[in-house]
Amino acid sequence: MDVVAVDISGRHAVGGRYIMVSASVAARITPEGIEKTRRMRLVPLVAESVDMEVVIGLIEESVRGLSGVVLAEKGDLYNLERWRVESILGREFKYPESRGERRAMELAHHASFAGRRLFLRLLEEGLGEEAEKSEEAGKMTAGGG
Amino acid sequence: MKGEKTAVLLFREDPKEEPHPEKMEELRGLAEAAGYRVLAEIVQRRGRDRRFQLGRGKIVEAASLLPEKLIFNEPLSPGQIFNIGKEFEVVAMDRFNLILEIFASRASTREAKLQVELARLSYDLPFVRTIESLNKLSERPGYRGSGSYDVSMYRDIKGRMAKIRAELKAVEETGERRRERRRELGFDLVALAGYTNAGKSTLFNRLAEETVAAKDQPFTTLSPTTRAVAAGDRRFLLTDTVGFIDDLPLFLIKAFRSTLAEIVEADLVLLVVDLSDPPELLRERVASCHEALWDCGCYAPIVSVLNKVDRIGPEAAKERCELLKDLAPSPVFISAGEGMGLDQLVDAILEKLPPLEEFLVRLPSSEAGMAQLSRLYDVAEPVEVKYGEEIEVLLRGRREIVARALKGAERARPQPEPGPETEPEPKPEPEPVPESEPEPEPETEPEPDPGPEPSPLAEG
Numbered sequence A: 001m002d003v004v005a006v007d008i009s010g011r012h013a014v015g016g017r018y019i020m021v022s023a024s025v026a027a028r029i030t031p032e033g034i035e036k037t038r039r040m041r042l043v044p045l046v047a048e049s050v051d052m053e054v055v056i057g058l059i060e061e062s063v064r065g066l067s068g069v070v071l072a073e074k075g076d077l078y079n080l081e082r083w084r085v086e087s088i089l090g091r092e093f094k095y096p097e098s099r100g101e102r103r104a105m106e107l108a109h110h111a112s113f114a115g116r117r118l119f120l121r122l123l124e125e126g127l128g129e130e131a132e133k134s135e136e137a138g139k140m141t142a143g144g145g
Numbered sequence B: 001m002k003g004e005k006t007a008v009l010l011f012r013e014d015p016k017e018e019p020h021p022e023k024m025e026e027l028r029g030l031a032e033a034a035g036y037r038v039l040a041e042i043v044q045r046r047g048r049d050r051r052f053q054l055g056r057g058k059i060v061e062a063a064s065l066l067p068e069k070l071i072f073n074e075p076l077s078p079g080q081i082f083n084i085g086k087e088f089e090v091v092a093m094d095r096f097n098l099i100l101e102i103f104a105s106r107a108s109t110r111e112a113k114l115q116v117e118l119a120r121l122s123y124d125l126p127f128v129r130t131i132e133s134l135n136k137l138s139e140r141p142g143y144r145g146s147g148s149y150d151v152s153m154y155r156d157i158k159g160r161m162a163k164i165r166a167e168l169k170a171v172e173e174t175g176e177r178r179r180e181r182r183r184e185l186g187f188d189l190v191a192l193a194g195y196t197n198a199g200k201s202t203l204f205n206r207l208a209e210e211t212v213a214a215k216d217q218p219f220t221t222l223s224p225t226t227r228a229v230a231a232g233d234r235r236f237l238l239t240d241t242v243g244f245i246d247d248l249p250l251f252l253i254k255a256f257r258s259t260l261a262e263i264v265e266a267d268l269v270l271l272v273v274d275l276s277d278p279p280e281l282l283r284e285r286v287a288s289c290h291e292a293l294w295d296c297g298c299y300a301p302i303v304s305v306l307n308k309v310d311r312i313g314p315e316a317a318k319e320r321c322e323l324l325k326d327l328a329p330s331p332v333f334i335s336a337g338e339g340m341g342l343d344q345l346v347d348a349i350l351e352k353l354p355p356l357e358e359f360l361v362r363l364p365s366s367e368a369g370m371a372q373l374s375r376l377y378d379v380a381e382p383v384e385v386k387y388g389e390e391i392e393v394l395l396r397g398r399r400e401i402v403a404r405a406l407k408g409a410e411r412a413r414p415q416p417e418p419g420p421e422t423e424p425e426p427k428p429e430p431e432p433v434p435e436s437e438p439e440p441e442p443e444t445e446p447e448p449d450p451g452p453e454p455s456p457l458a459e460g
Helices: A053-064 A080-091 A099-124 A129-133 B023-031 B056-063 B076-089 B095-106 B110-135 B147-184 B202-208 B249-255 B257-264 B279-295 B312-324 B342-352 B365-381 B397-412
Strands: A002-009 A017-029 A034-047 A069-072 A140-142 B004-012 B034-044 B069-074 B091-094 B188-194 B225-231 B234-238 B267-274 B302-307 B331-334 B357-365 B380-389 B388-397 B453-457
Touching: A002 A053, A002 A099, A017 A053, A017 A099, A017 B056, A034 A053, A034 A099, A053 A069, A053 A080, A053 B076, A069 B023, A099 B279, A140 B188, B004 B023, B004 B056, B023 B034, B023 B095, B034 B056, B056 B069, B056 B076, B069 B095, B076 B091, B076 B110, B091 B095, B095 B110, B095 B249, B110 B147, B110 B249, B110 B257, B147 B188, B147 B397, B188 B202, B188 B257, B188 B312, B202 B225, B202 B234, B202 B267, B202 B302, B202 B342, B225 B342, B249 B257, B249 B279, B267 B342, B267 B388, B279 B312, B302 B312, B302 B342, B312 B331, B331 B342, B357 B365, B357 B397, B365 B380, B388 B397
Parallel strands: A002 A069, B004 B034, B004 B069, B069 B091, B188 B234, B188 B267, B267 B302, B302 B331
Antiparallel strands: A002 A017, A017 A034, A034 A140, B225 B234, B357 B388, B357 B453, B380 B388
């Protein structure tokens, strides 16, 4: 099964802003684990709030161009029902159930965490300002092995 | 009836969610397994009440039946238990507590008893703290008068938990050594896992030709049982383990870590699924099993054993298998009760077990060489042995086990004592020589410094 596991790191206020990085991992999985990682995409965002609109917008941007069922943790989407998230996102969506899906989520979590640390460092060095201002410039994409 | 335990079951349905009548059924099954006679089942569709979990009226209705206990499906906070007990003078318990009660009544081994006690104490700890603080709300006699008394119970529990954890760690280490020894003896480890009452023990009895207790009730098995099973040219050790249940709290999983280690350390997990469950419940239960496997850190390959296929038609079985396609890898239809599909299951097990490789090992034709040969006989299957100037033995086994056996023999060999006048003779090294060009390394990582490395010839 092809999935896109999404995880958002930085959903806590730092100096009144939310410095977030969403990582999407497009992978082919089996119920037991990951068969192949296809692509990985990191999208940074600095926002004033983390309401549903912001989160959905970030996830939408993060999974754009990656094919597969979107996976995300329940907490990231405020425990919304699956059908509700599907109708908002307009894409096939599910919460992780199998071991493979959880493994993909774990991968996305590590990627978003590392991505956020990188983003914070860039911001500290003044290099992330552009990423902060321009959404397009801030995207980081990597091909999977 | 005198001495009979009675209970009223209370279930709160979330107004935002679909009704789940099967969850009430599960709760009834658990209550009956714990030996309660269910007087009534009360369902209320509402949001959570802060004081009593359900509305006051429903609690009054339940308490009017004079049960020994009120059993709630939803988890109760320490404050809610306190409030219900104080206001309605009836003992309230939740589903987790009920599960713990079943475990306590069934625990027969020392390990199981310790695990149950640890789980009970982990569960009770926040309750004790809350109830102590609630009792102190009105007054605290004397300046620092009762302070030491009030926290002593909490401290006692913490101390006891530390003691049990230490004992369980020793049990765990013993189990680890046992599994290591079993692996060294050439056995593959296969564990049965699955939702409670899925038929794991019945399947265990079928495969191992055993007679462990297998009943149509949840949590019949608490302590693991292991038996050897010979299938084709392989022999593996099959372990029956405790079942999983939905919303299993993490402290319970942690308490049963030494039992669950049998699953974590297995080479293969047989995930037993009760296919006769209603479709909507089936998926949920298999997902719970995946969650529990993930929580206990099990990464072994899985064979999905779709059990009780005799209770539904073949068409329905296929439909349900399709429903589980993203949750059930390598599915095999069986009926453990009727003995159907067991051959296919054994084939699936053999296919998924780590492959055997063929090795050609050359040993010196000496006493030490014979000792090594004897050791190799224990852990691998000899295909051909030629005695000449050297002993040439062709055997099939698992790479790491053969390597370990050779390494172990190296260690076991006594070192010659160098005399004052004689030079120490060089130790004859048993150098396994490849018969043909060595093939590329298999995917599995070889162990660091495995001693005399056997040479793989072909995969078994």
